[in-house]
Amino acid sequence: MGEFARCPDEAVKAAEAVCGPVVLSGITDRRGSAVWKGTGVLATVAIKAGYGEGEEITARESAVLDQLPGCTVTAGRYDRGVWYVTPWLEGPSxxxxxxxxxxxxxxxxxxxxxxxxxxxxxxxxxxxxxxxxxxxxxxxxxxxxxxxxxxxxxxxxxxxxxxxxxxxxxxxxxxxxxxxxxxxxxxxxxxxxxxxxxxxxxxxxxxxxxxxxxxxxxxxxxxxxxxxxxxxxxxxxxxxxxxxxxxxxxxxxxxxxxxxxxxxxxxxxxxxxxxxxx
Ligand SMILES: Nc1ncnc2c1ncn2[C@@H]1O[C@H](COP(=O)(O)OP(=O)(O)O)[C@@H](O)[C@H]1O
Ligand SMILES: [Mg+2]
Structure with a gap:
């Protein structure tokens, strides 16, 4: 993995609307999609950005989350591709x-x-x-x-x-x-x-x-x-x-x-x- 992708400003803004100021930590960045954990005082979210080969796949995923009962998602586009914000799920895999x-x-x-x-x-x-x-x-x-x-x-x-x-x-x-x-x-x-x-x-x-x-x-x-x-x-x-x-x-x-x-x-x-x- 090279340098971790930049978290889209638009996604950080959407995250801060629900969390308050967030501290970002990079989780994964591979095959054109990157995930960050955004931790704030009010809530913790996952931010996923899709770029290059991952752009349309990530866009599709946010559309699925939008349709699935029990899921919450806010999504948008930025200069390199797409992003979405969804609640961080706390617990072990x-x-x-x-x-x-x-x-x-x-x-x-x-x-x-x-x-x-x-x-x-x-x-x-x-x-x-x-x-x-x-x-x-x-x-x-x-x-x-x-x-x-x-x-x-x-x-x-x-x-x-x-x-x-x-x-x-x-x-x-x-x-x-x-x-x-x-x-x-x-x-x-x-x-x-x-x-x-x-x-x-x-x-x-x-x-x-x-x-x-x-x-x-x-x-x-x-x-x-x-x-x-x-x-x-x-x-x-x-x-x-x-x-x-x-x-x-x-x-x-x-x-x-x-x-x-x-x-x-x-x-x-x-x-x-x-x-x-x-
Ligand atoms: N909503 C979430 N809550 C908690 N962890 C998450 C969430 N979304 C992603 N992650 C973490 O990020 C990792 C990568 O996310 P994933 O959607 O599987 O991306 P990729 O397409 O790179 O496989 C997951 O294995 C998990 O550790
Ligand atoms: Mg995965």
Whole structure:
């Protein structure tokens, strides 16, 4: 990463209208979108700016936030692109929650409850007619008021069509059928509730083991393979799962999801129930 992007003055002004004077801290700046935490006396917000390749993706995300029940967003344009301001969601990510699990330091009860809460948050999104399309270990925030999902750039619903430039989200958590759809060249690619459940199970697997679910080495796929070749391999359903056994009882139902064809995957609420009964 080079120098952190400049936070748009217009966004700071919008943030200060709700927070009072803010102190900005840069969180991430990659692939044309940057996020800052803006901390004020009255409130704390997230500011996201999209520029270059990230401009239209960030604009789309703010439009999704505007449509989703329970989300608040203020958005605008600046000289380099677009920005939006939304409340800061306080709490650990799912990845953070599972840190003691990866280190073998206990904490299983809290982690398992958090896994169930993540499944229920996805279930609620699906019940509202939305598909997230890019679930990842960093995209669930475990707040005191439940899990909130981040990075809704690629979300779609019957009233908000999928983006023509969507390429399936993070490659490592792609379901085989979505990988095949991306590689087929058909556009728009439509993530589904079933592909979300695959990514949800893959997210939890990754949080437990600290590794992406698929054993690329075993399939002879080197680290330098590009995203397109990786998707093509995933689409063949021949890349095996990693054999890590960090938490066998929780990994077993996740393994079933990751191996199942779309039509045999549980729904998000069904997966929540399975995990809650462990
Ligand atoms: N509203 C928010 N509340 C708390 N953290 C946020 C919020 N929005 C973004 N973040 C933080 O910024 C990171 C990057 O945001 P994200 O929307 O995933 O951007 P990117 O497109 O770069 O992946 C998240 O993983 C999270 O740590
Ligand atoms: Mg993200």
């Amino acid at each position: 799912t990845w953070d929650v599972f840190k003691p699990i990866r280190k073998g330091d206990g904490g299983r009860e809290y982690a398992l409850a958090s896994a169930v809460h993540l499944c229920r948050a996805v279930a609620d999104l699906h019940a509202g007619g939305w598909v997230h399309s890019d679930l990842q270990p960093a995209h669930g925030v475990h707040t005191d008021h439940g899990v909130r999902l981040l990075d809704l750039s690629w979300a779609w619903s019957p009233s908000f069509p999928p983006s023509p430039v969507f390429q399936g989200g993070i490659t490592h958590l792609l379901s085989p059928e979505l990988a095949a759809a991306v590689e087929s060249g058909e556009r728009p690619v439509r993530a589904t509730v079933e592909s979300d459940v695959h990514a949800l199970a893959g997210t939890l697997w990754t949080c437990i083991t600290g590794r992406w679910p698929l054993d690329y080495d075993a399939a002879g796929l080197g680290p330098d393979i590009g995203p397109s070749a990786r998707r093509a391999a995933i689409a063949t359903r021949t890349v095996p799962l990693c054999s890590d056994e960090t938490w066998p009882a929780l990994q077993a139902p996740l393994r079933d999801v990751l191996r199942a064809p779309a039509e045999h995957r549980p729904t998000a609420p069904e997966l929540a129930t399975v995990l809650a009964e462990l």
